[in-house]
Amino acid sequence: MSRKLLLALIVVLLITNIATLLFWDNEQSIVRNNDEEIEINNDGSVASIDGEAISYEEWMDSLRNSYGENQLEAMIDQAVVNQLAEAKKIDVHEKVIEREVALLTSMQGVTGEQEFEEKEEEWREDIRYRYQLQQLLTEDTSIPEEEVESYYNQYGNEYDFASSMQLSHIVVQNFETAEKVIGELEEGASFDLLAQEYSIDEESASDGGYLGFIRTNSQFFPNGYEEVAADMEEYSYSEPFEADTGVAIIYLHRKLQSIDFTYDEIKPYVESELALNEMDQSLQADPLWEELDIEWIYGE
Incomplete structure (x- = not known):
């Protein structure tokens, strides 16, 4: 454009x-x-x-x-x-x-x-x-x-658009804490408020765990997140899984597919x-x- x-x-x-x-x-x-x-x-x-x-x-x-x-x-x-x-x-x-x-x-x-x-x-x-x-x-x-x-x-x-995902996450130290977070989410608690309370990722916790839009081919895409998010529906959260920095729960806001053009x-x-x-x-x-x-x- x-x-x-x-x-x-x-x-x-x-x-x-x-x-x-x-x-x-x-x-x-x-x-x-x-x-x-x-x-x-x-x-x-x-x-x-x-x-x-x-x-x-x-x-x-x-x-x-x-x-x-x-x-x-x-x-x-x-x-x-x-x-x-x-x-x-x-x-x-x-x-x-x-x-x-x-x-x-x-x-x-x-x-x-x-x-x-x-x-x-x-x-x-x-x-x-x-x-x-x-x-x-x-x-x-x-x-x-x-x-x-x-x-x-x-x-x-x-003119092409690279596939991207808009994510938030909560990173905790162990699965026991993660299951506690999941329980509160199931009861209707706010994901961003729980991120502020529980997440050990200091950079994102104050923003409710928000990571923004990340291109799936980016070096900054956290390991393992794309594989988990690939099977998720938009506006939903994942089950806890092992991540590089702890046990993670991700929230998928939006998933944008790649768009490529021929000449x-x-x-x-x-x-x-x-x-x-x-x-x-x-x-x-x-x-x-x-x-x-x-x-x-x-x-x-």
């Missing part, structure tokens, strides 16, 4: 992950703050400072004035790319989307299953949009075959990436607006 595409993707993800989302009707609104929904009377206030209120209407006016044009422009960009991509039959290979989802997943901390599913849906939409936009912007720019092949031969492995599979995306660099074109949909009849309140 090009630096321009990665930067654009991160910017959009930051925008779409703003904690507060608004939904409104004529009388009441629902403000979503992370996972909590708060009902607000549209005629009421949203804050009070020493008795001086800020009304819901003032808040909405401020949001519209500050972000209204940008948000509407982003919505038009999305519609433009969707329409042109459909008309020109430009789609994104599912394998490419899976690779980008895996890359973004590996950048995350610990997330619950439902939370991840919601994130993944947003990611997929944005990844498809960004790759379609890149191909639409570069469709009239031709890159010589030998240049594409040369670039692939030099950087092609950077033919990745060629269209290498071509559009090279074309975008040659054009010195930013990943913005503005140049595509002239292909459609667009009217909006901020201008033509």
